[in-house]
Amino acid sequence: MERELKYIDIVEQPISMHPKKFALWLFMVTVVMLFAAWTSAYIVRQAEGNWLEYDLPEIFWFTSGVVVLSSAFLQWAYYSAKKDNMTNVRIGMVITVILGAVFLVGQWYSWVALVDREVFFVGNPAGSFLYVITGMHALHLISGLIFLIIVLISSFRLKVHSQSMNTMEMATTYWHFLGGLWLYLFMFLLLNH
Amino acid sequence: MATATVAHHEAASHDHHDHEHHDNFITKYIFTQDHKMIGKQFLVTGIFWAIIGGFLSILFRLQLGFPDMNLEFLRPLLGGWIDESGKLDPTFYLALVTMHGTIMVFFVLTAGLSGTFSNFLIPLQIGARDMASGFMNMLSYWFFFLSSVIMFISLFIKTGPAGGGWVVYPPLSALEQAIPGSGLGMTLWLVAMTFFIASSLLGGINYITTVINLRTKGMSFSRLPLTIWAFFLTAVIGLLSFPVLFAAALLLVFDRSFGTSFYLSDIYVAGEALPNTGGSAVLYQHLFWFLGHPEVYIVLLPALGITSEVIATNSRKPIFGYKAMIISMLGITILSFIVWAHHMFVSGMNPFLGSIFMFLTLIIAVPSAVKVFNYLTTLWRGNLVFTPGMLFSIGLVSFFISGGLTGIFLGNSAIDIQLHDTYFVVAHFHLVMGSASFFGLMAGVYHWFPKMFGRMMDARLGYVHFWLTFTGVYLVFFPMHYIGIAGFPRRYYSWTNFEFSNMYTDLNMFVSVAAIITFAAQFIFLFNFFYSMYRGRKATLNPWRSNTLEWTTPLHPGHGNWPGEIPTVYRWPYDYSKPGAAEDFIPQTVPLSQTPESNLPHEQELVKMELEIMKDEEQVLVANESKH
Numbered sequence: 001m002e003r004e005l006k007y008i009d010i011v012e013q014p015i016s017m018h019p020k021k022f023a024l025w026l027f028m029v030t031v032v033m034l035f036a037a038w039t040s041a042y043i044v045r046q047a048e049g050n051w052l053e054y055d056l057p058e059i060f061w062f063t064s065g066v067v068v069l070s071s072a073f074l075q076w077a078y079y080s081a082k083k084d085n086m087t088n089v090r091i092g093m094v095i096t097v098i099l100g101a102v103f104l105v106g107q108w109y110s111w112v113a114l115v116d117r118e119v120f121f122v123g124n125p126a127g128s129f130l131y132v133i134t135g136m137h138a139l140h141l142i143s144g145l146i147f148l149i150i151v152l153i154s155s156f157r158l159k160v161h162s163q164s165m166n167t168m169e170m171a172t173t174y175w176h177f178l179g180g181l182w183l184y185l186f187m188f189l190l191l192n193h
Numbered sequence: 194m195a196t197a198t199v200a201h202h203e204a205a206s207h208d209h210h211d212h213e214h215h216d217n218f219i220t221k222y223i224f225t226q227d228h229k230m231i232g233k234q235f236l237v238t239g240i241f242w243a244i245i246g247g248f249l250s251i252l253f254r255l256q257l258g259f260p261d262m263n264l265e266f267l268r269p270l271l272g273g274w275i276d277e278s279g280k281l282d283p284t285f286y287l288a289l290v291t292m293h294g295t296i297m298v299f300f301v302l303t304a305g306l307s308g309t310f311s312n313f314l315i316p317l318q319i320g321a322r323d324m325a326s327g328f329m330n331m332l333s334y335w336f337f338f339l340s341s342v343i344m345f346i347s348l349f350i351k352t353g354p355a356g357g358g359w360v361v362y363p364p365l366s367a368l369e370q371a372i373p374g375s376g377l378g379m380t381l382w383l384v385a386m387t388f389f390i391a392s393s394l395l396g397g398i399n400y401i402t403t404v405i406n407l408r409t410k411g412m413s414f415s416r417l418p419l420t421i422w423a424f425f426l427t428a429v430i431g432l433l434s435f436p437v438l439f440a441a442a443l444l445l446v447f448d449r450s451f452g453t454s455f456y457l458s459d460i461y462v463a464g465e466a467l468p469n470t471g472g473s474a475v476l477y478q479h480l481f482w483f484l485g486h487p488e489v490y491i492v493l494l495p496a497l498g499i500t501s502e503v504i505a506t507n508s509r510k511p512i513f514g515y516k517a518m519i520i521s522m523l524g525i526t527i528l529s530f531i532v533w534a535h536h537m538f539v540s541g542m543n544p545f546l547g548s549i550f551m552f553l554t555l556i557i558a559v560p561s562a563v564k565v566f567n568y569l570t571t572l573w574r575g576n577l578v579f580t581p582g583m584l585f586s587i588g589l590v591s592f593f594i595s596g597g598l599t600g601i602f603l604g605n606s607a608i609d610i611q612l613h614d615t616y617f618v619v620a621h622f623h624l625v626m627g628s629a630s631f632f633g634l635m636a637g638v639y640h641w642f643p644k645m646f647g648r649m650m651d652a653r654l655g656y657v658h659f660w661l662t663f664t665g666v667y668l669v670f671f672p673m674h675y676i677g678i679a680g681f682p683r684r685y686y687s688w689t690n691f692e693f694s695n696m697y698t699d700l701n702m703f704v705s706v707a708a709i710i711t712f713a714a715q716f717i718f719l720f721n722f723f724y725s726m727y728r729g730r731k732a733t734l735n736p737w738r739s740n741t742l743e744w745t746t747p748l749h750p751g752h753g754n755w756p757g758e759i760p761t762v763y764r765w766p767y768d769y770s771k772p773g774a775a776e777d778f779i780p781q782t783v784p785l786s787q788t789p790e791s792n793l794p795h796e797q798e799l800v801k802m803e804l805e806i807m808k809d810e811e812q813v814l815v816a817n818e819s820k821h
Contacts, residue, residue, distance in 0.1 A: 019325035019406040037440035
C-alpha cells in the first residue's frame with residue numbers, strides 16, 4: 001500500500017499547465033463573453049437609430065496610458081521574481097497597484113466628465129451603455145487589484161520566488177488581460193461612439 | 194471553518210487510504226469537497242425541485258383540463274390565490290407556468306442533471322482523485338443552494354413569484370405596474386438567477402479543467418467514455434452562454450430598479466407616458482436567446498451522453514460510430530450558438546435574417562440524426578439487457594425522434610408563423626428537451642445508483658415506473674400537437690371562450706388526467722430511491738458488467754476514489770462482446786498484452802509499445818522506492 005501511494009505523486013499531468021492556471025484562463029473566457037455580449041448589444045442597439053451623439057471623455061487617453069504602464073511594471077516585477085530579485089518585485093508590484101488605483105480614479109473622473117456633458121446613466125441608452133461598460137470593467141479591475149495585493153503580501157512573506165511562480169504568473173496574466181480588455185473597450189468606443 | 198478544511202485537505206493528500214476517519218458530519222455531508230457527495234447533493238436538491246416543478250404543472254393542468262372545477266380544496270395550500278368562487282387566480286396561473294419553466298429548465302435539468310452526473314462521473318470515469326478544485330466545487334453547490342432558497346422564498350411572497358414567462362421578456366418583466374408577478378417576485382427571480390449563473394460557471398470551469406488536466410495515464414481523448422465527452426461539451430456551452438444571460442439580466446436589473454432604458458421605449462401605462470425612450474425590447478430577446486438556445490443543449494447533451502453509455506453497456510456491443518458521436522456532439526455544440534434567432538421569427542426581425550437562421554437551424558437535424566442512427570444501430574442485434582436504466586435510455590431515443598421531427602416544422606420560418614407560441618411548440622420541446630432529458634436523468638440514476646449508494650434499486654418498481662412514465666408522457670404531449678395546430682396559444686389562462694378551441698375540452702381533460710397519473714407515478718421512483726438507499730439489495734462491484742473506470746473502485750469509495758494508485762487505462766471503454774474474448778466485456782484497465790486472443794491486428798502492434806511503457810514505469814517505481 002505504502003509503495004503504491006508514493007507512486008501517485010509522480011503521475012504526470014496530461015498537459016503541462018497547472019489546473020488552477022487553466023481555470024483562470026477559462027474564467028477570462030467568461031469575462032470575454034460578458035463584454036462581447038454588451039459590446040454587441042451596443043452595436044445592435046446603435047443600428048436601430050435614436051442614438052445620442054457625444055464626445056468620449058478625453059481622460060480615457062490618460063487612463064489607457066496608465067493601464068499600459070501598470071502592465072509594464074508588473075511584467076518587470078514578474079521577471080525580477082524569476083531572478084529572485086525580491087526588492088524589485090515589491091517595487092514593481094507596489095507601483096502597479098498604485099497605477100491600478102490611479103486608473104480607477106481616472107475612470108471615476110470620466111463619469112464626472114460625462115455628467116458635465118449631460119450624459120447620464122438614466123436616459124438615452126447610448127450613455128447608459130458607456131456607464132455599464134466602464135463600470136463593469138472597473139469592477140473586474142478591482143478584483144484584479146485585490147488579487148495583486150494578495151500576491152504582494154505573499155511576496156513580503158517570501159512565498160513568491162523563482163521556484164514558486166504560480167500565483168505571480170496568474171496575477172500577471174489576469175492583470176494583462178484586464179488591461180487588454182480596457183484597450184479593446186476603448187478602441188471599440190472610439191470606433192462606435 | 195475554511196482553514197480547518199484546507200488543513201484537512203493537505204493531510205488527506207499525504208494519506209489517501211484511511212483519511213475518511215477524520216471526517217465529521219459537517220465536512221462529510223454538508224460542506225464537503227468530495228465530488229461524489231457534491232454530486233449527490235445536486236441530485237437530492239434536483240429531485241426536490243422536480244417535485245415542486247411537477248406539482249406546479251399539475252395545478253395549471255387542473256385549470257386547463259377542468260376549467261369549471263371548484264378548487265376550494267386547494268385553499269389550505271394556495272390561500273388567496275383561490276378566489277371566492279373557487280377558481281385559480283389568473284395572475285397566479287401566469288406565475289405557475291413561469292416558475293414551472295424556470296424550475297424545470299434551470300434547477301432540475303441543468304443543476305440536477307449536469308450538476309449531479311458531471312460531478313459524480315467525471316473524476317470516476319477519467320481516473321482522478323477529485324475535481325481540479327474541490328473548494329470551487331463546494332462553492333458551486335452552495336451558490337446553487339442559495340439560489341434555490343431565494344427562488345423558493347419567492348413562491349410564498351404576497352405578490353407571488355415572477356409571472357412574465359420563464360424567458361422574462363421586457364417590458365412585461367421590467368415594469369412593476371404591469372402584473373403582480375413583475376414586482377418583488379421578479380426581483381427575487383433575477384437575484385436567484387444571478388447566483389445560479391455563478392454556480393454554473395464555477396461548476397463548468399471545474400469540469401473543463403478536470404477533464405483536460407486530470408485524466409489518468411492512458412486516458413487519451415479518444416478513449417474517453419462518451420459521457421465525459423458530453424459533460425465536457427456541455428460545460429463549454431455553459432461557459433460561453435451563461436455570461437451572456439448575466440449581461441442581459443444585469444441590463445434588465447438597471448431598467449427595473451435604476452430607471453435606464455435599455456429595453457424600454459415609448460410605453461404608456463394607464464394613459465400616462467413613461468419617461469423611458471430609446472430602448473429596444475428585441476435586444477433583450479437576442480441576448481436572452483443567445484443563452485436560451487444553447488441552454489437546450491446544456492440540458493440535452495448530458496442525457497445523450499448517459500444514454501450512449503447505458504445503451505452500449507446493456508446492448509453488450511461497442512457503441513456504433515464512436516467518432517461520429519463525438520463529431521456530432523461537437524457539431525451540435527458549435528451550431529447551438531448560431532441558431533438563436535429561430536425563437537424570434539415573429540418578433541419583427543428582418544425576414545432575410547430569418548431565412549439564414551432557418552437554414553442554420555435545419556442543419557442541426559444532421560448531427561441529431563447521426564446520433565439517433567448510432568443509438569439504433571448499437572441496439573440492432575445486440576444482446577439486450579433490459580435494466581430500468583436501459584429502458585429509460587431507449588425511451589429517450591424514442592422522444593428524441595418524435596420530438597425532433599416536429600423541430601423540423603418549427604425551424605421553418607414560414608410554418609412558424611402559424612405554430613409560434615402555440616401548444617405545438619409546448620409539445621415539441623417537452624418531448625425533445627424536457628422528457629428526453631428527464632429520461633436521461635432517470636437512466637443515469639438507475640444505472641449509477643449502485644455506485645452512488647452501494648445498493649441496487651428495485652428493478653420491478655423501476656419497470657412499473659418506466660412504463661407508466663413512458664406511456665404517460667406520450668399521452669400528455671401527443672394530443673398537444675393537435676391543440677397547437679388548431680392555433681391555441683400557450684400561457685393562456687382560459688380557452689373555453691373561443692369558438693375554435695372550445696371543441697378541445699375533452700382533449701384537454703384527457704391530457705390533464707394523463708399528467709396527474711404520470712406525476713403520481715414519480716412517487717414510485719421516490720419510494721424506490723430512498724428505500725433502496727438504506728434497504729436495497731447490496732450491489733456487487735460491477736453489477737452491469739461495464740468497462741468504465743468507476744466500477745474498479747471499492748463499493749463505497751472514499752474521498753480519493755481509489756485506495757492506492759489510480760488505475761492506468763489501456764483501451765477504449767466499449768470493448769463489449771469482442772470476438773475471441775472469454776467474457777463479453779473487457780474493462781479499460783486490462784492491458785492489450787493480456788488479451789492476445791481478442792486483439793485486432795492494429796492492437797497487436799500497440800502491445801509492443803504498451804510493454805515498453807510498462808517497463809519504464811516499473812523502473813520509475815523502483816527509483817522512487819529507493820528515494821524514500
